[in-house]
Amino acid sequence: MTEPDEGMTLIVKTIGRLVLNFILLFGIYIILYGHLTPGGGFPGGVIVATGFILLMLSFGRRIALKKFGDLAASLLDNLGALAFLIVAFLGFVGGYFFLNFIDRGTPFDLFSAGTLPLSNIAIGLKVSASLYGVFVALAIFGKAIVGGDRTGKGKAEGEPANSQEQKG
Amino acid sequence: MLLMIFLLIFMNIGAIIAIETKYLLSSVISIGAVGFGVSIMFLLLGAPDLAITQVVVEILILIILIRGTIRLDNTAIEKYRDTFAMVASLIFFGLFLTFAYVAFKALPEFGHPLMRVSREYLQHGVERTGATNIVMSVVLDYRAYDTLGEATVLFTSIVGAFVVLRSQGRKKVGEEDTTQVGIPGDF
Secondary structure, eight states, X not given: OOSTTSOSOHHHHHHHHHHHHHHHHHHHHHHHTTTXXXXXXXXXXXXXXXXXXXXXXXXXXXXXXXXXXXXXXXXXXXXXXXXXXXXXXXXXXXXXXXXXXXXXXXXXXXXXXXXXXXXXHHHHHHHHHHHHHHHHIIIIIOSOTTOSOTTSOOSGGGSOTTGGGGOO | XXXXXXXXXXXXXXXXXXXXXXXXXXXXXXXXXXXXXXXXXXXXXXXXXXXXXXHHHHHHHHHHHHHHHTTOOOOXXXXXXXXXXXXXXXXXXXXXXXHHHHHHHHSOOTTOOOOSSHHHHHHHHHHHHOOSSHHHHIIIIITHHHHHHHHHHHHHHHHHHHHHHOSSOOOOSSOOOOSOOSSXXXX
């Protein structure tokens, strides 16, 4: 670690580069097959978020924020929530809120179960973006995350303000 | 069953260590051990959806907490004990145990649910929603309104975290600070 904020060692970077695609692929698989196998939007979204967090931990925050910035995370979070709400409101096409208005299809098909995969994708988008965003918020923005001890005399105040940014 | 009792003891020991240890990092690691114990418990009880979610969220929380605690050598915690809070929590714990004993006697035996509502879901879930994962058909179809509320809670908390934890405000280029906001001495 010569430069601060440049991530971890070469070993971690190489392994992280190899593993990251599989983590993202697995997360997307969990999201898309949520209505067929155990999983769904929430765990799949958390897996995708963990992939990006691995990127940030191993390569440092500069590269990770270039790939997936905090504004983009916030935007995707809002978009996912909005998409879920839109899927819910589209139920009014057939009559009422959250109606499963698309054709059910045959069970065990990928394209089945009507609106459930759409909701899963929306929730997955929302959860992945928001949990990545909250990691960014806690690890990068935040000055003192666990400041102070039980007695309330702030312990973390003594350290320099920018010591957060030295480890990637 | 024996494995579950063993896991329960393991999780209890982990929780006690997490409360009582002096080191923040080992406290965090103990919490992680408890969480993984919970996920194995879910798997043994036949709830793979919950187990997957628990494992994944536990990993994320461990990363965040270790990232948060590893730099703070906040090990010197003074001996400090609030007697009133301790006594009050003990009294409430005793009350809770008493009422829980009364309530648990009225519940059906463990592993034998009443199946008043869920029988309907299990019998007609696949044909009505088309989802073969019955958990998803409940979460996103029968009880989708709950899921919307949960998504709203997550959304609100994330927005709050973004607002509270952001150290640079979003301002226009030339705009200046009018008032100092935040904890004094932190900037």
